[in-house]
Amino acid sequence: MGPLAGIRVLDMTRILAGPFAGQILADLGAEVVKLERPGIGDDTRSWGPPYLNDRDGNETRESTYFLCANRGKRSITVDLAHADGQALVRGLAMKADVLLENYKVGDLARYGLDYASLAARNPALIYCSITGYGQDGPYAARPGYDPIAQALGGLMSVTGERDDQPGGGPQRAGVAVIDVMTGMYAALAVNAAVHYRHITGQGQQIDMALLDVQVASMINIAQAYLGAGVVPGRIGSGHPSVVPSQIFRASDGYLMLTAGNDAQFAQFCEVAGRHDLLADARFATNEARVRNRDATVPEIAAILAKHPRAFWVEPMNAAGVPCAPINDVAQMFSDPQVRSRGMRIELPDPVAGTLGLIGSPMRFSQSTVEYHLPPPRLGEHTDAVLHDWLDLGAEEVARLRASGAV
Numbered sequence: 054m055g056p057l058a059g060i061r062v063l064d065m066t067r068i069l070a071g072p073f074a075g076q077i078l079a080d081l082g083a084e085v086v087k088l089e090r091p092g093i094g095d096d097t098r099s100w101g102p103p104y105l106n107d108r109d110g111n112e113t114r115e116s117t118y119f120l121c122a123n124r125g126k127r128s129i130t131v132d133l134a135h136a137d138g139q140a141l142v143r144g145l146a147m148k149a150d151v152l153l154e155n156y157k158v159g160d161l162a163r164y165g166l167d168y169a170s171l172a173a174r175n176p177a178l179i180y181c182s183i184t185g186y187g188q189d190g191p192y193a194a195r196p197g198y199d200p201i202a203q204a205l206g207g208l209m210s211v212t213g214e215r216d217d218q219p220g221g222g223p224q225r226a227g228v229a230v231i232d233v234m235t236g237m238y239a240a241l242a243v244n245a246a247v248h249y250r251h252i253t254g255q256g257q258q259i260d261m262a263l264l265d266v267q268v269a270s271m272i273n274i275a276q277a278y279l280g281a282g283v284v285p286g287r288i289g290s291g292h293p294s295v296v297p298s299q300i301f302r303a304s305d306g307y308l309m310l311t312a313g314n315d316a317q318f319a320q321f322c323e324v325a326g327r328h329d330l331l332a333d334a335r336f337a338t339n340e341a342r343v344r345n346r347d348a349t350v351p352e353i354a355a356i357l358a359k360h361p362r363a364f365w366v367e368p369m370n371a372a373g374v375p376c377a378p379i380n381d382v383a384q385m386f387s388d389p390q391v392r393s394r395g396m397r398i399e400l401p402d403p404v405a406g407t408l409g410l411i412g413s414p415m416r417f418s419q420s421t422v423e424y425h426l427p428p429p430r431l432g433e434h435t436d437a438v439l440h441d442w443l444d445l446g447a448e449e450v451a452r453l454r455a456s457g458a459v
Contacts, residue, residue: 055082056420060247061442063088063149064126065142067095069199069229070263071155071183072122073236078151078243079125080413080422086438087123087429088142091130091459094431095119108406115404120428122236124400124410127426127434130459137458139164141439146171146178148442151243155183158193168258178256179246181239187262197263199229206231206267211274214289223287235266288346296342297321297353300379305361307379310353310369315339320372324365325356400427435459 060083064075072087072095079085089095101116132138143165146152152171154161161167168180182188185197203209203225213224242259250256268275273294277283285293290309292298297318298311312318315338322330330336330352335345342349357365362378369376380388386397395412402408413422439445439459453459 054420055080055423056417057244057247058082060084060150061148062086062151062153063142063145065152065154065156066183067155068097069122069232070235070239070261071153072097073233074181074183074239074243075126075153076122076124077236077240077413079426080415080424081240081244082420082423083151085126086145086434086442087126087128088145089128089130089431091132091432091457094128094130095123097122098431105405105408107404113404115428115430120408121411123428124424125426126429127438128429128432129435129438130432131435132458133164133166135456135458137453137456139166141443141453141458142166143171143174144443145438147175149175149178150247151179151181153181153183153239153243157196158184158188172256172258176256177250177254179243179250179259180256181243181246181259181261183235183239183261183263185263187265188260192264199232199263200225202231202263202267206264207271207274208267211285211287211293213287215287218289221287231263231267231270234270235261235263238266291346291350294343295339296346296349299350301354301357303357303360303362303365308357308362308365309377309379310357310365311375313375317374318342321353321369321374324368324372324374327356398424400424402427403430432459 057078060078062075062078062083062085064072064085064087066072066075067089075085075087087095097119098116100118102112103117105113105115105117105120107113131141133142146166159167162170168182171180172178184193185202186192186195203212204223208231209223209225212226214221216222239259239261242261246257246259274285277285277293290300292311295311295313298313300307300309310321312321318336318339319331322328334341335348336342336352366376366378378384385391391397396414398410398412399407400410408427410424410427415422436447436450439450439453450459
């Protein structure tokens with residue numbers, strides 16, 4: 054049994070941060086119902102190519118982007134502009150333990166689906182709102198996406214090569230890391246609110262903002278400014294406080310090497326056969342290496358460039374020096390450690406036959422992560438959910454469908 058078994062979640066989110074939070078809760082055993090717009094659904098259903106290949110290898114209209122954050126859910130379609138549709142969602146919210154939404158601030162109040170309206174009828178409801186900038190502040194009404202948060206929140210200022218290097222300039226992270234972290238924070242906050250409700254019987258609203266998560270994610274970079282007034286720039290793949298810790302080119306490709314302390318650097322020198330580096334005051338300590346980054350990095354780069362990656366990776370790790378090849382996604386899923394940890398899972402799917410998905414990183418010694426359902430087709434479970442949650446019969450559902458409410 055998953056640790057959240059028995060918890061019902063109404064997921065009214067789209068794109069990535071909110072759906073990812075809902076998927077985490079589903080993996081933990083919650084019953085998650087995804088509410089979507091009739092005929093359109095989650096925006097990411099149309100974010101392609103790439104699209105899922107069916108069992109014969111033919112391209113479908115199911116985007117792979119949608120698949121990444123919607124496993125374990127049932128999909129229903131409801132028109133919020135329709136009075137009957139609004140009544141249905143209010144009814145579902147009365148049966149839910151948790152409601153996730155990422156509408157613009159104030160949008161759901163037009164339909165009587167804001168926290169204040171729903172909490173008045175269901176005070177135990179945990180209502181998690183996810184927006185770009187939060188429920189208040191001068192930017193609250195602005196739309197927000199992950200790359201906008203990366204830009205405004207400082208991440209792009211420290212991501213990319215230096216301006217004086219080839220390809221220099223700010224870069225967005227290759228994955229929507231702020232959406233992902235916001236989803237994780239949202240799922241964590243929901244779990245905390247479930248515990249609080251268990252103690253007090255009282256639900257509450259959770260106000261999650263992409264920008265807040267971005268600022269919090271700056272961690273040591275932000276603390277360097279707050280504690281020492283340092284405003285760092287971009288240093289490519291390098292670490293601001295550890296040298297060496299960056300990408301290097303071996304003779305046949307790239308690898309990542311990190312000597313996180315002086316003992317590891319000494320082991321690097323042992324494997325490389327360069328004991329002389331330890332006798333050089335510029336390289337003897339991490340502080341010295343950071344202060345002399347421009348001398349240290351070329352020295353190490355010249356050493357590593359002499360041999361292929363395989364020559365370095367195993368000996369370095371055996372000596373306790375973290376080192377890894379730069380894998381592409383196919384190489385990542387083929388890696389023996391990734392395979393051993395079960396990070397690629399498979400679920401039966403009516404279109405693909407067998408659908409490969411990314412596994413959850415959570416591991417429990419007692420309860421389990423659950424993979425019950427593949428990502429749903431649009432509106433696939435409307436009839437079943439309305440029956441299960443609201444006890445509506447087939448005739449009533451048919452009437453709602455004929456009226457356009459669902």
